[in-house]
Amino acid sequence: MGLAAEALRAPPAPATDGLSDKDFRRLAQLIQGYSGIKMPPGKRTMLEGRLRRRVRATGAASLADYCRALFEEDGLAAELVDLIDAVTTNKTEFFREPTHFDFLRDRGLSMLMTPQRRTLKAWSAACSIGAEPYTLAMVIEDHLRETRARGGYSILCTDLCTEVLEEAVAGIYPAAMVEPVPMELRRRYLMRARDPQRNVVRIAPALRSRLLFSRLNLMDETYPVDDEMDMIFCRNILIYFDKPTQSKVLRRLCSHLRPGGMLFLGHSESVVGIDLPVRQVASTIFQRV
Numbered sequence: 001m002g003l004a005a006e007a008l009r010a011p012p013a014p015a016t017d018g019l020s021d022k023d024f025r026r027l028a029q030l031i032q033g034y035s036g037i038k039m040p041p042g043k044r045t046m047l048e049g050r051l052r053r054r055v056r057a058t059g060a061a062s063l064a065d066y067c068r069a070l071f072e073e074d075g076l077a078a079e080l081v082d083l084i085d086a087v088t089t090n091k092t093e094f095f096r097e098p099t100h101f102d103f104l105r106d107r108g109l110s111m112l113m114t115p116q117r118r119t120l121k122a123w124s125a126a127c128s129i130g131a132e133p134y135t136l137a138m139v140i141e142d143h144l145r146e147t148r149a150r151g152g153y154s155i156l157c158t159d160l161c162t163e164v165l166e167e168a169v170a171g172i173y174p175a176a177m178v179e180p181v182p183m184e185l186r187r188r189y190l191m192r193a194r195d196p197q198r199n200v201v202r203i204a205p206a207l208r209s210r211l212l213f214s215r216l217n218l219m220d221e222t223y224p225v226d227d228e229m230d231m232i233f234c235r236n237i238l239i240y241f242d243k244p245t246q247s248k249v250l251r252r253l254c255s256h257l258r259p260g261g262m263l264f265l266g267h268s269e270s271v272v273g274i275d276l277p278v279r280q281v282a283s284t285i286f287q288r289v
Helices: 021-035 041-058 063-072 076-087 099-112 131-147 162-170 183-189 243-254
Strands: 119-124 152-159 172-174 190-192 200-203 211-215 229-234 257-265 278-282 285-288
Touching: 021 041, 021 063, 021 076, 041 063, 041 076, 063 076, 076 162, 099 131, 099 229, 099 257, 099 285, 119 131, 131 152, 131 183, 131 211, 131 229, 152 162, 162 211, 183 190, 229 243, 243 257, 257 278
Parallel strands: 119 152, 119 229, 152 211, 229 257
Antiparallel strands: 172 200, 190 200, 257 285, 278 285
């Protein structure tokens, strides 16, 4: 019986329901194999909590029933994307790790946008709900405005999780979430809801039009992405991968950077021990050679 049929007969999963050792190992292997995300024993409780949402959504009787439908009743193909969405961590905020954006304002954009190269192509490779690429768009727009440079830009925004991509496309956020955005940028690039009771803001259409959103799995052997990118942001996702996976992903990312293009990693991430065609230009910022 598949997951849809289970929904016709099963009550919601009880909160005390847990994964068996066998099911945890099977899920951990599946999740790491598909997404690269490590699932050590210490994350067992977290995984159970995340998957209870899928148990309720599918109508399975328990986590054990859910796993049986996945692995023994041919339910995996239909459920895989939703399962991965449920277990993916999507912590993000505007102007997160602000030294990267300070670098772009002070040096980076002038290095990348020259009279010979007026159009900038950027890629946010784990964009979550869009705070990172929209922050980047604000910084680029402000650079063009202040320098009066004649140029354009586009930002490719990809993520494994379909749910967060839908939020990113909408570009609507709680007002409290945009507090890290400087006031002058809020005035230029954010719109308040007409109904003050909603207390949300939306990214201005001019910025939203510069971004293209698409689902992409960094574990894929090849990426359907332009190989002449000027900037790639891949921040705070590599920490979920083991070292061999980090190496493979970083090499693939670098293959999409043009010579002189820049790779931005999270401040807790490192390329030590990985042979890449880059040189470090600032903390966790690397330039393709």
